[in-house]
Amino acid sequence: MPEQRWSPKGEARREEILAAAMRELAANGYGGITVRAIARAMGLEPAHILYYFGTREALLESLIDRWDARATLPDAGGEAMPGGMLDTYVAAIDRNMAQPGIVHLYLAFAAEAADPSHRSHAYFRARFSRVLGLLADGIRAEQRAGRISPDVDAELAGRELIAIADGMQLQALVDPSVDAPSAIDRAVAALRATV
Amino acid sequence: MALDLSIPGPGGAPTDLPPLERRVLDSALDVIRRDGYHAGSYAQVAAAAGLTPPELEALYPDERVLLVDAMRYRDSLGARTLPDAAVDGRGLLQGFIDIVRYNVDAPGTVELFTMLAAASTAPDHPGHDYFRDRYAWLRGMLVDALRELEQEGELRRRADPATIAAQAIALLDGIQVQWLLDRSAVDMEGLIRGFLDQYLHTPLSPARPMRFEER
Numbered sequence: 001m002p003e004q005r006w007s008p009k010g011e012a013r014r015e016e017i018l019a020a021a022m023r024e025l026a027a028n029g030y031g032g033i034t035v036r037a038i039a040r041a042m043g044l045e046p047a048h049i050l051y052y053f054g055t056r057e058a059l060l061e062s063l064i065d066r067w068d069a070r071a072t073l074p075d076a077g078g079e080a081m082p083g084g085m086l087d088t089y090v091a092a093i094d095r096n097m098a099q100p101g102i103v104h105l106y107l108a109f110a111a112e113a114a115d116p117s118h119r120s121h122a123y124f125r126a127r128f129s130r131v132l133g134l135l136a137d138g139i140r141a142e143q144r145a146g147r148i149s150p151d152v153d154a155e156l157a158g159r160e161l162i163a164i165a166d167g168m169q170l171q172a173l174v175d176p177s178v179d180a181p182s183a184i185d186r187a188v189a190a191l192r193a194t195v
Numbered sequence: 196m197a198l199d200l201s202i203p204g205p206g207g208a209p210t211d212l213p214p215l216e217r218r219v220l221d222s223a224l225d226v227i228r229r230d231g232y233h234a235g236s237y238a239q240v241a242a243a244a245g246l247t248p249p250e251l252e253a254l255y256p257d258e259r260v261l262l263v264d265a266m267r268y269r270d271s272l273g274a275r276t277l278p279d280a281a282v283d284g285r286g287l288l289q290g291f292i293d294i295v296r297y298n299v300d301a302p303g304t305v306e307l308f309t310m311l312a313a314a315s316t317a318p319d320h321p322g323h324d325y326f327r328d329r330y331a332w333l334r335g336m337l338v339d340a341l342r343e344l345e346q347e348g349e350l351r352r353r354a355d356p357a358t359i360a361a362q363a364i365a366l367l368d369g370i371q372v373q374w375l376l377d378r379s380a381v382d383m384e385g386l387i388r389g390f391l392d393q394y395l396h397t398p399l400s401p402a403r404p405m406r407f408e409e410r
Contacts, residue, residue: 029317029319030317031317100316103316104313104316104317107313107316108310108313108314108316108317110313110372110376111309111310111312111313111314111372111375112310113376114306114309114310114372114375114376115231115233115306121376124376125376125377128373128376128377156386156389159370159373159381159386160366160370160386160390162369162373163365163366163367163368163369163370163372163373163386164362164365164366164369165365165369166365166368166369166372167364167365167366167367167368168361168362168365170312170313170316170365170368170369171330171361171364171365171368173316174316174323174326174327174330175327175330175331178330178361183358183361183362183365186362187362190354190393193352
């Protein structure tokens with residue numbers, strides 16, 4: 001959907017809808033968040049929701065963006081985590097595990113969007129390259145600081161971290177005895193052990 | 196076949212199925228390998244198996260169960276059709292690389308597997324238990340292989356086999372999604388081999404060809 005500016009009131013309305021969608025997700029899972037179900041829960045017409053988001057896919061994209069924004073923005077204090085991007089990423093996975101619904105949404109939605117004809121294909125391509133950019137920058141920053149070996153290929157290592165994080169979350173969602181955050185933490189530690 | 200080892204697949208995937216079921220699952224794998232799984236594939240599977248859609252529906256009323264069974268069947272075939280390799284730790288890791296390489300030529304199967312694995316994270320999905328068992332089974336195999344290499348002094352760094360095993364499987368699942376989204380950007384085999392090689396004194400070899408068709 002093209003970028004659109006909303007009035008403060010419209011922005012607030014979108015936020016209410018996204019909050020309702022999150023509740024729907026927590027209660028009924030990824031399959032349960034349909035425009036109709038959210039509308040019913042809010043006592044609205046589905047058309048009202050489509051007015052703000054256009055399509056179900058666009059609404060789901062907004063849900064993921066909203067979740068992302070809260071993970072990567074500096075905390076209220078305005079300070080990014082002292083360890084930088086890699087630590088922020090590990091913390092984000094930790095936070096994800098407390099919300100299996102959003103992880104399920106992200107994994108299932110991304111897998112469906114692998115199909116080039118899927119409406120959110122371009123969205124996920126852009127999202128992966130954005131996250132990869134952040135992680136690769138984080139790795140390069142630590143390389144400059146002497147924390148990670150200059151021999152590490154930052155792009156490749158970033159890609160690996162994302163894949164490990166996604167795959168570990170997949171394993172953890174079907175088997176709660178799997179500790180995804182600590183596996184990502186160790187992957188980051190392995191990078192730092194290269195010096 | 197050397198790698199026949201104890202790989203019956205999670206939950207003892209049956210390769211000795213009743214003929215009808217076997218024909219249906221063979222057909223499903225063929226359809227998936229060719230085109231992936233989309234709307235209309237169910238009817239294609241029925242046709243390929245020589246059944247009418249209602250006949251297939253009698254056997255598999257829930258399409259998702261058909262897909263989970265197809266993946267389970269593929270696991271057991273995969274274990275049987277790996278190229279000959281010594282049944283040792285290194286041979287097993289090498290087999291893992293061969294499967295990754297095989298997948299590069301079967302994007303339809305990777306697509307279905309990826310979608311199904313993600314969908315199965317919902318507790319009420321019919322594939323939930325299968326994927327849980329499959330991950331435990333895969334992790335177990337890789338952990339055993341890595342422990343063996345560790346005992347032989349083949350592991351390069353102090354590394355925990357359980358962590359490497361879980362990470363390697365995660366890496367493969369995760370990179371498959373990135374690869375499906377942008378195939379030109381990702382060298383799956385090189386990436387997985389590089390990941391394992393960082394822990395080994397002697398690097399793994401490039402993948403050898405394997406054929407699922409021979410069965």
